[in-house]
Amino acid sequence: MAMILPMPAALQILMVPLLNQLLWHRGLRLILLWLLVILPFLLSTDGTSSAAGKSGSLSLDALAKAKKALQMQKELSEKLKKIATLSKGSSSDGSGKVQGPAATASDAAAAAAAASVQPPTSSVPAFPGLANITNIEAVKRAQELAAKMGFRQDPEFAPIINCFPGQPPVDAAVPQKPTKAPVLRVDALGREIDEHGNVVNRTKPSNLSTLKVNINKQKKDAFQILKPELEVDPNVNPHFDPRMGINKSKLLRPKRMTFQFVEEGKWSKEAEILRVKSQFGEAGAKERQAKQAQLAKAKGGTDINPNLIEVAERVITKEKPKDPIPEIEWWDAPLLLTGSYADISDDVTIEDKLKREKITIYVEHPRPIEPPAEPAPPPPQPLKLTKKEQKKLRTQRRLAREKDRQEMIRQGLIEPPKPKVKMSNLMKVLGSEATQDPTRLEKEIRSAAAEREQAHIDRNIARKLTPAERREKKERKLFDDPSSVETIVSVYKINDLSHPKTRFKVDVNAHENRLTGCAVICEGINVVVVEGGSKSIKRYGKLMLRRIDWAKAVKEEDEDEDETTDKPVNKCVLVWQGNVARPSFNRFFVHECMTEAAAKKVFADAGVAHYWDLAVNFNDEI
Known part of the structure; x- marks a missing residue:
């Protein structure tokens, strides 16, 4: 018996892809689906008649459903009139039957019955109204347009569309039922077998983890990059400069931007090599490097980075043999x-x-022996502060002390000070008590003020230095610490030291500044050497170079003698100043010598004859 398919289903096959292309509005698409799918289904339930001899009259339920469907069809047809794009599709036979408002359920039933009488031409079920080849081509074009526009194909209509006469069937995605889980079969030895009893060989997963380093190495070995050959060798090029340090491999592939840690002394060593090459040449530099390497090897010094030493078997050093046990x-x-x-x-x-x-x-204790160790480094020197910084530091310390005192008063550890009452703030502090007995209060206030003044005087007296302390303080200010090992020597050269006034100043100031040394007076040259601390040497240098007017003292002497001979200008110059390990003189004295040999002997006896040589050979005009 041939399969009977209602006409609306065939119309659905033809119109759904086309209307999906024409109607993008969701509401209109639902209306057309209702018209093409649901309505024919309602009509086909009770209104169709078969060729088996059933009565052609419709039942009451079918008529009620048809009437309701016709009413809904009228409402839908009014909405479809507004769409101008459907006017072209209404010219076809199948579409006119569905979209016409005058169609009835009896017409649909008659058409279905007439279609059912015709025998099918092939094994494919016959669809009324779709035997024309133009309808098939229209359906194919509609499917192609729907596929291009990205519309999803309804899987329920795929077998119906592919069953047109004369067309090859298209594979449809038929949902498959989920397969059952495979059954595990095991033999007596615990091995997995299939349904025929054969042992199934499966590769067991490895439990050992592979390091990332080994994986990367395998990938690198498998994927080897072959560097392309250069068309022209840079060394053959006459304009190529090998001093530029151009590497052929770097030209082919740029270096990755990674951290390049430079070892200590690398650049200085390269600079030394370049300096040697430029001075001695290539061959000379190699010979010099070989000699230096042999010399370093002979000395036992190694220039190897300890971090690059290969880990190998350690060489056991031989220990010193123990002394034999003595008889006693x-x-x-x-x-x-x-x-x-x-x-x-x-x-x-x-x-x-x-x-x-x-x-x-x-009890005899053994003599303590210090362990063989290097002496400790000297402690860090205290930071030198400016006057402004010292003042700021004193202010901060004073504020910190006051804050601690207030905190102790707040905790009750010390007694709070009495209120400082004066005649000016009498009424503010006492208030009404000041008016009750003002005479008594005035007496108490004046006595308290006198006590405070006396306490201030006592504190000043306690802080006052004694004469010995004052003398010691003045000495610390004027002179250096005698325990210091620093000794500074100054050598002065004077043209004329014969004037008694200047000679007295040189001698007395040296004693007052606690300096040691000597003043040697000779015909034509006079040398003064002083030794002492930095403060004393500084004051004595100001006396010799600034305070004494050497030229004026000689002029006064020349006026008294009425000499008209020309003499060089008298002056004093500093020949040398520096530090020595220990002083060479015990005190300061003045020597008058007739010859230069006798003057040099004075310095030679003290072991400093070079002072005289410095003064004689000194030329201040250079």
Whole structure:
């Protein structure tokens, strides 16, 4: 018996892809689906008649459904009239039957019955109204347009669309039922077998983890990059400069931007190599490097980075052999009479074999030996602060002390100070008490003020230095610490030191500044050498170079003698100043010498004859 398909289903096959292309509005698309799918289904339930001889009259339920469907169809047709794009599709036969408002359920039933009478031409079920080849081509075009526009194909209509006569069937995605889980079969030995009893060989997963380093190495070995050959060798190029340090591999592939850690001394070593090459040439530089390497090897010095030493079997160093056990210990030798343990036994009294005079009531401690270690580094020097910083530091300390005192008063650890009442703030502090007995209060206030003043005077007296302390403070200010080992020497050269006034100043100021040295007066040259601390040397230098007018003292002497001979201008210059390990003179004295040899002997006796040579050979005009 041939399969009977209602006409609306065939119209659905033809119109759904086309209307999906034409109607993008969701509401209109739902209306057309209702018209093409649901309505024909309602009509086909009770209104269709078969060729088996059933009555052609419709039942009451079918008529009610048809009437309701016709009413809904009228409402939908009014909405479809507004769409101008459907006017072209209404010319076809199948579409006119569905979209016409005058269609009835009886017409649909008659058409279905007439279609059912015709025998099918093939095994494919016959669809009324779709035997024309143009309808098939229209359906194919509609499917292609729907596929291009991205519309999803309804899987329920795929087998119906593919069953047109004369067309090859298209594979439809038929949902498959979920397959059952495979059954695990095991033999007597616990091996997995299939349904035929054959052992199934499966590769067991490895439980060992592979390091990322090994994985990367395998990938690198598998994927080897072959560097392309350069068309022209840079060394053959006449304009190529090898000093530019261009590497052929770097030209082919740029270097990755990674961290490049430079070892200490790398650049200085390369600079030294370039300097040697430029000075001695390529061959000379290689010979020099070979000699330096041999010399370093002979000295035992290694220039190898300890971080690059290969880990290998350690060489065991031979230890110094232990000393043999002596016949008698060194601490027992001075106590025994014979100097050996042979005379001592268990049955002999030890006291008879000992030197009694060596045993005393005192405990002899061994001499302490300092361990062989390097001396500790000197402690850091205190930070030198400016006057402004010192003042700021004193203010901060004073504020911190005051804050601590207030905190202790708040905790009750010390007694709070009494209120400082004066005549100016009498009424503010006491208030109404000041008016009750003002005479008594005034007396108390004045006595308290006198006590405060006396306490202030007492504190100043307590802080006042004694004459000895004042003298010591003045000495610390004027002179350096005598315990300091620093000794500064100054050598002065004077053209003329014959004037008694200037000679007195040179001698007395040296004694007052606690300087040692000598002043040697000779015909034509005079040398003054002083030794002492930095403060004393500084003051004495100001006296010799600034305060004394050497030229004026000589002029006064020349006026008294009425000499008209021309003499060089008298002046004093500093020949040399520096530090020495220890002073060479015990005190300051003045020597008058007739010759230069006698003057040099004065310095030679003190071991500083070079001072005289410095002064004689000094030229201040350079």
